[in-house]
Amino acid sequence: MRIALLGYGKMGKAIEEIAIAKGHQIVLKVSRETNYDLSTIDVAIDFSIPEMAVTHLTNCLEAGVPVVSGTTGWLKDYDKITTLCDTKKGAFLYASNFSVGVNIFFELNKRLAELMAPLSEYNVSLEEIHHTQKLDAPSGTAITLAEGIISNTTNEKWELMEKESDNAFAKAEEKTIPISSKRTGQVPGTHIIDYKSPIDTITIKHEAHSRAGFAQGALLAAEWLVGKKGVFSMRDVLNIS
Structure with a gap:
């Protein structure tokens, strides 16, 4: 070609x-x-x-x-x-x-959201980590993941949190997915989704090793x-x- x-x-x-x-x-x-x-x-x-x-x-x-x-x-x-x-x-x-792996991760994310939707005791949050040259925050991948959760749960929107702590996540509005965006070093791209309840946490993660x-x-x-x-x-x- x-x-x-x-x-x-x-x-x-x-x-x-x-x-x-x-x-x-x-x-x-x-x-x-x-x-x-x-x-x-x-x-x-x-x-x-x-x-x-x-x-x-x-x-x-x-x-x-x-x-x-x-x-x-x-x-x-x-x-x-x-x-x-x-x-x-x-x-x-x-x-x-x-990334083929990330596109499989998109599907896994949507399926997990479907399973978690009836369980109101779990709060979902999303973290993405990229290299310092990345211009947009949150990343397009993070937005796609958030949209996949929204389409399969009662969450209605996502919100970029200014801080990178659990306390910042706790301040997110009801039915809102908090997203933490970190920029550090030469990280090609890491995306982490947590479902936390008072008794346990379910986490899925995709980590790219290179471009x-x-x-x-x-x-x-x-x-x-x-x-x-x-x-x-x-x-x-x-x-x-």
Whole structure:
């Protein structure tokens, strides 16, 4: 495949390394540019920054280029992009996290929420830890996890807590999932969900060891998307019903 990398930071470089090893070509690499030639591109992969994502995605869909996006922090415009994709009969795939393991974790999270929903004595909280260069908080992955809990319990919203203590969690409003966001070192991504009661705690956790899982998943999604039309997610790629 001839690939465009829209955003050439650490994730872009990780995808480039894996793509070349698999025999693909990186034809275009852009960061903040808004005008570029997509005429020779088979698929684009967007890991840019929130303020550039909509421009990159719009450019691809207008040009008829399938595009995969892992940029977070721009989702207020998600409906705008999916409408454009449908209008142009294009192909668009967004995921807050492309790791195969994390997408399995998403499903585990929803199933656990279903089991915990009738048990009012348990209070749920969510913690995410990332490297200090991560721009958005909470992470897109944390938001996806919170939404998975909300859709399967009586919780109605999530709230980013300013402090990282159990006391801060205790201050969350009723029917609100407290999220703690930590930024430290070079942590690729850790997500922890706790259900605490007066007598015990149930915890599930996903810990990434490197960016390789995210990069491999993004490339897998790009390979899968070529030749398709519509709006998709990693659930489609992994055939999770």
